[in-house]
Amino acid sequence: MDYIPNVFENYLENSVPEVCHIPPQRWFVAYYRNGRGNFIHDSRYLSKEIGTIPEGNLKKYGKGVLVRAKDNTQARMMQHLPCTSDSMFETIKAHPTFNYSKGCVYSQEFPDEGILAMCPSSIQKVT
Structure with missing residues (x-):
C-alpha cells in the first residue's frame, strides 16, 4: 500500500511516522479505438458509465480525451472502466504526469x- 508519512507533525525521535493514504489518481487519458472518435459521443458515454463530469473536466487530448475525475469514487470507476472490443475507447490509462507533484x-x-x-524509497536527496 502506498503511503506518505507525515514528517513534520508530532515528530519524536523513536516514534513511528503517521501514515497518510494517497488518494487514487484523478487524471486519465481515454484513447480512441483506431485514433478516431467523436467528442460529444465520448462525453455522453463517459457520463453514462461514471456519472456526471463537471464542465472543464473533459477535454480533447491527442488521439483521445483527457478526463479529470470529480472525486475518489469516479476515479476508481475510471480505473476499472472496461474497454471491450465494441467500446469506443481502446485503452484508458492514468495520465503519466498530471497525477504527481515534484x-x-x-x-x-x-x-x-x-x-x-521517514519517506518512501521513491524520495531522493538532491544537493
Whole structure:
C-alpha cells in the first residue's frame, strides 16, 4: 500500500511516522479505438458509465480525451472502466504526469537523514 508519512507533525525521535493514504489518481487519458472518435459521443458515454463530469473536466487530448475525475469514487470507476472490443475507447490509462507533484522538503529543525528515513524509497536527496 502506498503511503506518505507525515514528517513534520508530532515528530519524536523513536516514534513511528503517521501514515497518510494517497488518494487514487484523478487524471486519465481515454484513447480512441483506431485514433478516431467523436467528442460529444465520448462525453455522453463517459457520463453514462461514471456519472456526471463537471464542465472543464473533459477535454480533447491527442488521439483521445483527457478526463479529470470529480472525486475518489469516479476515479476508481475510471480505473476499472472496461474497454471491450465494441467500446469506443481502446485503452484508458492514468495520465503519466498530471497525477504527481515534484517539490522540495527542507527544514532547519530536522536533519536530512531523519526526513529521508521517514519517506518512501521513491524520495531522493538532491544537493
